[in-house]
Amino acid sequence: MSKVWEENFSYNAKNVRPSPVREMLAVIKQPGMISFAGGMPAPEIFPVDEFYEGVHILKEDGKNLLQYGTTEGYPPLKEFLAEWTSPRMGKVAALDEMLITTGSQQALDLFSWAIIDRGDFVITEDPTYLAALSTFYNHGAEFLGVPCDGEGMQVDLLPEIIEKARKEGKKVKFIYTIVNFQNPGGSTMTLERRKKLVEISHKYSIPIFEDDPYGYVRFDGEHLPSIFSLDDAGGVIYAGSFSKILSPGSRIGWVTGSKEIIRKMTVFKQTADLCTSTIAQALVAEYCRNGHLDKHIPVIIDNYRVKRDAMQESFKRHLEPLGVSWVKPEGGFFYWLNFPQINTKDLFKKAIEKKVAFVIGEPFCTKPGSGIHNARLCYTFPSPEVTEEGVKRLAEAVQELAQIATV
Structure with a gap:
């Protein structure tokens, strides 16, 4: 870092907190990566033609x-x-x-x-x-x-x-x-x-x-x-x-x-x-x-309900047998998973090796050390088929970490 900048940064600049999601974009964009990380809407249902009318x-x-x-x-x-x-x-x-x-x-x-x-x-x-x-x-x-x-x-x-x-x-x-x-x-x-x-x-x-x-x-x-x-x-x-x-x-x-x-x-x-x-x-x-707008919101709801339910079923197949738990949302974009006995920082590294990404829980919490067993996954962007493959890979990462812990 140039000394002239280092000496003149404000207090806020020296202590600024970056976005963990934005910071990991380079990792998420690797070829073949399945991302449950960013809270991204589904581009296939963007109302392009209707918006263009205006x-x-x-x-x-x-x-x-x-x-x-x-x-x-x-x-x-x-x-x-x-x-x-x-x-x-x-x-x-x-x-x-x-x-x-x-x-x-x-x-x-x-x-x-x-x-x-x-x-x-x-x-x-x-x-x-x-x-x-x-x-x-x-x-x-x-x-x-x-x-x-x-x-x-x-x-x-x-x-x-x-x-x-x-x-x-x-x-x-x-x-x-x-x-x-x-x-x-x-x-x-x-x-x-x-x-x-x-x-x-x-x-x-x-x-x-x-x-x-x-x-x-x-x-x-x-x-x-x-x-x-x-x-x-x-x-x-x-x-x-x-x-x-x-x-x-x-x-x-x-x-x-x-x-x-x-x-x-x-x-x-x-x-x-x-x-x-x-x-x-x-x-x-x-x-x-x-x-x-009033016509489009039901389209969004129908699309995302299917994707939420698909992720729920994938969790039941692959993660529930491993002791992972969650709250089923009535709407919105996200699942919040609890991985008992697993630090999701370690899980993230293992998951990235398997080309699947999520956001670790700790940055969402107010107390240091909280959220270390949690992860946020977004279901709105990937298709149900991609979700199934991504959750399957995540389960493999969980199993491998569990095996390492017992060695």
């Missing part, structure tokens, strides 16, 4: 769309989202209660700018979305992890965690949760726990960040009310994304909350990227206005 808007309104847009977002898209999300949100959001972001990942970053001071504490599920942990960490946050079970975050543990933290002088700034088909755990928070979480938020005056990129991709059961809709105090902010219901390449997300927090996030977005691509917003808005 291109005419560039001809009709190109002089405006090719110009700088407003930081708050493209009004026609916001108007559509306000109406379309209203059943889930419990109301039609006002336009100043909504911000269009460059993917929902940016919503995490902007919220962090508005809320986190170095040394603050964030309450999260444990495990939780690793890119959220990286974002909060890079803004200087520390973590209080709450264990999860098949019904999501164990909310009843929160009062003791919060009171203990406050007695120790820790400043708890917000609670971060993925309530539907949690990444990576796959569980969905029950309605009873959602209501309890709102009560705790009110009692301790701690806001909630409800991250819901997978909520519309439900295979089984009924949709549950959002935490946002259960709150009447304006203390919940809700983030959604087109990445999982249209395409990640659109890079369009949105966030809904009280106008006070939305305004602060908007000001930070002004300095981050001025505005999300107006062209991308307009194309997404036209796609939605033509009714394609």
Whole structure:
């Protein structure tokens, strides 16, 4: 490393936490590799033709769309989202209660700018979305992890965690949760726990960040009310994304909350990227206005349900006899596997030798040493046939490690 850079890096640059998934892309792209690692949608069901129908808007309104847009977002898209999300949100959001972001990942970053001071504490599920942990960490946050079970975050543990933290002088700034088909755990928070979480938020005056990129991709059961809709105090902010219901390449997300927090996030977005691509917003808005989004979501659900079930059956055939366990998700993208007695760092190395990749569990956890027996596998990208072969290879890796351990 050049000395001139080493001497001038900021504190944040010296301590930045990279994405484990992004860092392993070179490994994943090896020829013949079967990857269950990245949370990638299935490209064969991207609505290419339907999306292309909206291109005419560039001809009709190109002089405006090719110009700088407003930081708050493209009004026609916001108007559509306000109406379309209203059943889930419990109301039609006002336009100043909504911000269009460059993917929902940016919503995490902007919220962090508005809320986190170095040394603050964030309450999260444990495990939780690793890119959220990286974002909060890079803004200087520390973590209080709450264990999860098949019904999501164990909310009843929160009062003791919060009171203990406050007695120790820790400043708890917000609670971060993925309530539907949690990444990576796959569980969905029950309605009873959602209501309890709102009560705790009110009692301790701690806001909630409800991250819901997978909520519309439900295979089984009924949709549950959002935490946002259960709150009447304006203390919940809700983030959604087109990445999982249209395409990640659109890079369009949105966030809904009280106008006070939305305004602060908007000001930070002004300095981050001025505005999300107006062209991308307009194309997404036209796609939605033509009714394609509502027609496409069932296509996604049908495709992913088949793939989830195929992975489940492969697990039963090849991994369950080896003592591996998991929670069957009702929707979303991921399985979270538990490999008793096996460190998944070792398993990853053995699996790569067999040309199959996954993400180890440790980066999803708030405590060092946690998640060492876990792994996250994505089922949405590979075909059922590829999944079967990949799980078979993974089982072979497990067996070989077990044999080494007994020698």
